Amino acid sequence: MENTVIIFGAGATKACGGPMTNEILRRAFDNAAEIEREDFLTRVREFIDENFFPSGGEDSFPPLPLLISVIDTAIDRKHSLNQKWDNGQLIAVREALDYVIFAVLNNELRKLQTNCYQTLLQKLYADNDAIPSLISLNYDIIADNALAIFNERHRCHEPPFPNYHCDIATPTYRNKVGHAHLLKLHGSLNWLYCPSCNRLDVGLSNSERSFAKVLEELYSQQEAEGNTMEARLSCHGRPCRSCNAEVQPVLISPTYFKDYRNPHISRIWYEADQMLRTAERVIIIGYSLPDDDLDVLYLLKRGLAHLGPEKIDIVDSDAPKHRNLNHHPTGQRYQTLFGPNINWHTNGFEAFIEEL
Numbered sequence: 001m002e003n004t005v006i007i008f009g010a011g012a013t014k015a016c017g018g019p020m021t022n023e024i025l026r027r028a029f030d031n032a033a034e035i036e037r038e039d040f041l042t043r044v045r046e047f048i049d050e051n052f053f054p055s056g057g058e059d060s061f062p063p064l065p066l067l068i069s070v071i072d073t074a075i076d077r078k079h080s081l082n083q084k085w086d087n088g089q090l091i092a093v094r095e096a097l098d099y100v101i102f103a104v105l106n107n108e109l110r111k112l113q114t115n116c117y118q119t120l121l122q123k124l125y126a127d128n129d130a131i132p133s134l135i136s137l138n139y140d141i142i143a144d145n146a147l148a149i150f151n152e153r154h155r156c157h158e159p160p161f162p163n164y165h166c167d168i169a170t171p172t173y174r175n176k177v178g179h180a181h182l183l184k185l186h187g188s189l190n191w192l193y194c195p196s197c198n199r200l201d202v203g204l205s206n207s208e209r210s211f212a213k214v215l216e217e218l219y220s221q222q223e224a225e226g227n228t229m230e231a232r233l234s235c236h237g238r239p240c241r242s243c244n245a246e247v248q249p250v251l252i253s254p255t256y257f258k259d260y261r262n263p264h265i266s267r268i269w270y271e272a273d274q275m276l277r278t279a280e281r282v283i284i285i286g287y288s289l290p291d292d293d294l295d296v297l298y299l300l301k302r303g304l305a306h307l308g309p310e311k312i313d314i315v316d317s318d319a320p321k322h323r324n325l326n327h328h329p330t331g332q333r334y335q336t337l338f339g340p341n342i343n344w345h346t347n348g349f350e351a352f353i354e355e356l
């Protein structure tokens, strides 16, 4: 089998029932009772109501990247937005937004299915020894779970955890890390980072339980140690196991000013570049290549310079009236980057798997 790299964007999560970036605020307020903690949601609402005028009517929200980018710009320049929303207030609302994003995604995980990912892995790798090479632009752990389940079912001789290519300290993970590559460019819901000593741990929250035996085992162990994600992410959460500082999630927020300086994230980006350079085929699922995602665009442009467009499959799931590559905004962006002979699929993730 050709050395294939599969890249998952937000559309792949959507196919499994997860929210797109711009749906996160809506879902947060729809599930306020479950999400709210220490008035974070209230603070976000107040900030939006006082500073933005969403175009979709009273009940709509400004696009999340726009909202975060405005706050990040002000914080970076040490500005106030106005008399009330000074730099300190903006930092507080930014922290509240980080929590809201984490809480919504964590909450939504309960409803997510891994079926599409599992079928894809099965079709591509069940009858050969090729090692799966995946890149995810999403925080969710659908690919992680699908890989663990795939290994349990088809490669029982192989340690089940995907290799994240970053320095995870959790003993259960280190003892059972397998060969499949999974590079999570924007971080992961199940990672905890210590900003003091750089320790990175993998953990699980209650909502992620029972997908795969090995994950269940990891969770039980964490629970016995009082180290579940819930415990560690509560406002006055568990300290780092090495140095006692407070740990935090690793999620690169959707803003124009994405900060990739976390040392583990930097290393993952380096590994992704290397992985793309040796790819003989690339399948990109559910990624619309937005203009503001310059870093990803640049990574793909450089890393895939050796690959002919006929070796690149783009799987989109927009309305059928836009099937023609030339009339589809996403298609046009990919065409501009890689040429007109890319393989362009517009029937969605599930239909693409059936075609394989």
Ligand SMILES: [Zn+2]
Pocket (backbone or CB within 6 Å): 194, 195, 196, 197, 198, 199, 240, 241, 242, 243, 244, 245
């Ligand atoms: Zn530490």
